[in-house]
Amino acid sequence: MPSYSPPLNDLGFVLHEVLKVQDSPLPGYDELTADFTAAVLDEAGKLARDVFAPLNAIGDQQGCRLENGVVRTPEGFKAAFDMLRDGGWTGLDCDPEYGGQGMPHVLSTAVGELSTASNMAFNMYAGLTHGAYSAIYVHASDELKAKFLPKMVSCEWTGTMNLTEPHCGTDLGLLRTKAEPQDDGSFKITGQKIFISAGDHDMAENIIHLVLAKIPGGPEGVKGISLFIVPKIMVGDDGSLGAANSLSVGKLEEKMGIHGNATCVMNYDGATGYLCGEAHKGLRAMFTMMNEARLGVGLQGLGQASAAYQAAVAYAQDRLQGRAVTGAENPDGPADPLIVHPDIRRALMDQKSFIEGARAFALWGAVMLDDFVKTGSEDADGMLSLLIPVMKGYLTDKGFDATVKAQQIFGGHGYIQEHGMSQFVRDSRIAMIYEGANGVQALDLVGRKLASDGGKHVMAFFEMVKTFIKDHEGDAALKAEFLNPLKAASKDLQSAAMYFMQAGVKDPNAALAGSTDFLHLFGHTCLGLMWSRMAVAATSALAAGTGDTAFYENKLITGRYFMARCLPETALNLARITTGAAPVMSLPAEAF
Ligand SMILES: Cc1cc2nc3c(=O)[nH]c(=O)nc-3n(C[C@H](O)[C@H](O)[C@H](O)COP(=O)(O)OP(=O)(O)OC[C@H]3O[C@@H](n4cnc5c(N)ncnc54)[C@H](O)[C@@H]3O)c2cc1C
Numbered sequence: 001m002p003s004y005s006p007p008l009n010d011l012g013f014v015l016h017e018v019l020k021v022q023d024s025p026l027p028g029y030d031e032l033t034a035d036f037t038a039a040v041l042d043e044a045g046k047l048a049r050d051v052f053a054p055l056n057a058i059g060d061q062q063g064c065r066l067e068n069g070v071v072r073t074p075e076g077f078k079a080a081f082d083m084l085r086d087g088g089w090t091g092l093d094c095d096p097e098y099g100g101q102g103m104p105h106v107l108s109t110a111v112g113e114l115s116t117a118s119n120m121a122f123n124m125y126a127g128l129t130h131g132a133y134s135a136i137y138v139h140a141s142d143e144l145k146a147k148f149l150p151k152m153v154s155c156e157w158t159g160t161m162n163l164t165e166p167h168c169g170t171d172l173g174l175l176r177t178k179a180e181p182q183d184d185g186s187f188k189i190t191g192q193k194i195f196i197s198a199g200d201h202d203m204a205e206n207i208i209h210l211v212l213a214k215i216p217g218g219p220e221g222v223k224g225i226s227l228f229i230v231p232k233i234m235v236g237d238d239g240s241l242g243a244a245n246s247l248s249v250g251k252l253e254e255k256m257g258i259h260g261n262a263t264c265v266m267n268y269d270g271a272t273g274y275l276c277g278e279a280h281k282g283l284r285a286m287f288t289m290m291n292e293a294r295l296g297v298g299l300q301g302l303g304q305a306s307a308a309y310q311a312a313v314a315y316a317q318d319r320l321q322g323r324a325v326t327g328a329e330n331p332d333g334p335a336d337p338l339i340v341h342p343d344i345r346r347a348l349m350d351q352k353s354f355i356e357g358a359r360a361f362a363l364w365g366a367v368m369l370d371d372f373v374k375t376g377s378e379d380a381d382g383m384l385s386l387l388i389p390v391m392k393g394y395l396t397d398k399g400f401d402a403t404v405k406a407q408q409i410f411g412g413h414g415y416i417q418e419h420g421m422s423q424f425v426r427d428s429r430i431a432m433i434y435e436g437a438n439g440v441q442a443l444d445l446v447g448r449k450l451a452s453d454g455g456k457h458v459m460a461f462f463e464m465v466k467t468f469i470k471d472h473e474g475d476a477a478l479k480a481e482f483l484n485p486l487k488a489a490s491k492d493l494q495s496a497a498m499y500f501m502q503a504g505v506k507d508p509n510a511a512l513a514g515s516t517d518f519l520h521l522f523g524h525t526c527l528g529l530m531w532s533r534m535a536v537a538a539t540s541a542l543a544a545g546t547g548d549t550a551f552y553e554n555k556l557i558t559g560r561y562f563m564a565r566c567l568p569e570t571a572l573n574l575a576r577i578t579t580g581a582a583p584v585m586s587l588p589a590e591a592f
Contacts, residue, residue, distance in 0.1 A: 001420045002311035004053035004118045006045030007359075009551060011110050012038060014360045017537040018530075019367055021106055026367075027374045028104045037107060044111040047087065048118035051080050053307075056119040059260025060423045064201070066252045071200040071262040077122060081203040084155065089115075090126050091153040094133060098149040105292075105373065109366035112296065113359065117303030120427050121260030125158055125198045127296055132159025132210045134289040136229065139277030147235055148208055157206040157231075161293075162193040162266060163286070170440050172212065172283065173221035179213035179228055179273060189213055189230055189273040192250065192265065197434075199264025200232070200249045206241060207232040209266065211273060218280050227282035228273035247271040257426030290436075291384055294392035295365050297435040301399025302358040304428035308406035309351040311421060316344055316409055338409065346565075347409055351402045353562035356555075357527035358395050360534060365391050382457040386449045387526065393441035393516075394523025396431040403428045442515035445522070446500060458497060465490045465529055472536055482532040485563040489525040492570040496521055496577045503580055513584040514577030521573035528567045531559040 012034065015021050021032045055076045062074035084090060093108040094100025115123040133152045136145060151157040168174035177191025189211055200207060209230040218224035234242040250265035277285040316339040320330065324340035338344045365387060371380035407414035407421040414421040432438045450458055469487055473479045496518055504511030538552040538559075 001057045004049050006114050014363050018533050044114050048114040052119035059121050063259035064262040073201050074260050078203050090155040094153045099153045105370045106366040116300050117307045121258040124261045128198045129159040131293045138288050139285040158204045159208045162211040164195045177213040179215050187273045188270040189268040194265050196264045196266045199266050201262050212282050225282040226279050227276040227285045229276050230271050230273040245271045291388050294388050297431050298391040298395035300431040301396035304424050305399040305402035306355045308403040308424035312406035312409040347405045349561045353558050354398050357530045360530035386457040389441035389445040390522045393438040393519045400428045442519040446511050446515040481560050482535045485567050486528045486532050489528045489567050489570040492574040493525045496574050509581035513581045517573040517576045521570050524570050531562050535559045
């Protein structure tokens with residue numbers, strides 16, 4: 001089964017040489033010295049490599065079991081969860097008032113990549129708890145926060161997010177779960193939720209469900225949705241645990257991947273719940289944590305790609321098949337290793353250049369999140385909101401593609417279970433679906449985000465790219481290999497945005513038919529920008545003659561590959577977009 005090696009040098013490079021977090025004036029960033037982040041990531045990496053990764057295949061093989069109404073997690077999960085909790089990892093970026101460590105989000109994102117890469121299903125239990133923590137932290141009353149947050153920060157109690165119902169997925173306006181007000185100010189929650197990740201398990205003494213429901217008599221559709229805190233076990237005013245609440249696990253879903261995570265049907269039968277935030281403003285409450293949650297899912301795409309790539313590299317170095325066309329490279333052996341073959345190299349370079357660009361993109365997103373959360377910067381919030389559907393959609397689409405490319409390198413050995421490659425493909429697939437399916441991310445990008453605030457944020461993006469190019473085009477090699485391709489991609493993106501503004505206004509189908517292409521066009525351009533920023537950092541390190549020369553030279557080689565071979569896809573995206581609605585919409589529905 002694959003082992004996992006934490007990419008500590010790459011994380012350090014992005015944090016300190018590209019994003020230069022140590023020089024940032026953002027509150028809390030003064031603590032992020034290179035020594036400090038290296039020490040934290042080293043410890044997180046050991047946990048990922050030595051504890052989480054060895055449980056990945058076990059979780060896949062054993063899955064979760066429902067026994068007498070309680071979900072049992074795979075062997076070893078409980079002990080690993082204790083280690084995660086005891087090490088204080090679950091509250092890394094949480095408020096110290098509730099027992100957190102108050103670290104910037106950029107650090108927890110770097111740690112998060114290691115966790116999710118080594119064992120995605122396992123780390124979802126803590127990830128969902130963090131999402132529930134954030135919603136309660138921002139919206140609940142002080143009393144509810146004091147009651148629930150400390151134990152959620154420590155993960156003694158875990159959390160869930162309950163949106164989906166059998167007839168209601170993307171379209172939350174169809175939601176039926178009811179919340180009836182009680183005299184004591186609480187609510188009785190009744191309804192069924194499906195596909196609830198980490199809905200039940202045996203690793204925590206209580207589970208705090210966040211449930212979307214409608215208060216009878218409220219507005220129709222999404223405007224009538226409220227958010228409720230519904231504990232599995234009732235909690236007294238002194239924090240003590242009481243009787244079981246009226247809720248149960250109806251069923252555990254059998255599914256394609258993430259078998260180690262319990263995906264539950266949850267039945268609420270008049271369960272006691274407490275309103276979190278204002279009545280009928282539940283969706284807004286959910287939206288505040290959406291950026292963080294979607295960045296987290298994007299990280300899953302990157303993490304699975306990174307772990308699968310590591311396995312593919314090891315296999316390509318080891319497996320002997322065929323000879324290099326330019327002459328034997330392993331003349332004493334019966335054949336050369338796979339890695340001599342150009343087509344294998346292409347697949348590996350596709351993966352490597354995506355993964356390293358995606359890592360920089362995700363960490364840049366986390367810096368913007370910190371900027372908004374810590375300073376209230378509207379510009380940071382606007383840019384992040386624009387880019388979040390791209391981070392979620394592009395990183396998970398491309399992350400999945402990367403796991404398939406890694407699997408392909410194993411030939412038939414990738415298709416059987418033994419090498420663990422099918423698990424990467426199966427596990428990464430869900431990230432394209434949940435937390436807003438990727439088609440809906442594209443819809444959000446084109447239908448809402450592009451034009452938000454009069455297009456101010458997309459204009460700011462173009463301006464940022466333009467300024468970056470201007471600032472660095474004095475270097476001829478950088479200009480030819482990085483900045484010119486970036487300029488071409490940015491031009492394609494502008495042309496597509498312009499097309500939507502003109503044709504899309506006349507015919508909305510013309511814009512939506514090209515929405516996924518636009519999301520990918522934007523994603524490629526962002527990675528082109530990140531690779532250009534990495535190239536500037538690597539070039540200046542080489543000029544200074546400090547550090548590991550081979551590391552920086554290899555960065556440039558990988559970046560050149562992305563700019564030359566991957567980024568030109570923007571032209572194809574643009575060509576598709578400008579064909580408009582007709583090719584997509586002409587066939588009558590009954591002719592399919
Ligand atoms: C393993 C797993 C874990 C999950 N965990 C959770 C969880 O913890 N909590 C929770 O609440 N939910 C969870 N979900 C549910 C998940 O978020 C939903 O499956 C997802 O939101 C899509 O809803 P749906 O399945 O009903 O698909 P639908 O909404 O029926 O959509 C079907 C397809 O149509 C597309 N589509 C829908 N509307 C449009 C449109 N207007 N334009 C273009 N395309 C459209 C979608 O992109 C999708 O591809 C989980 C699901 C799974 C499988």
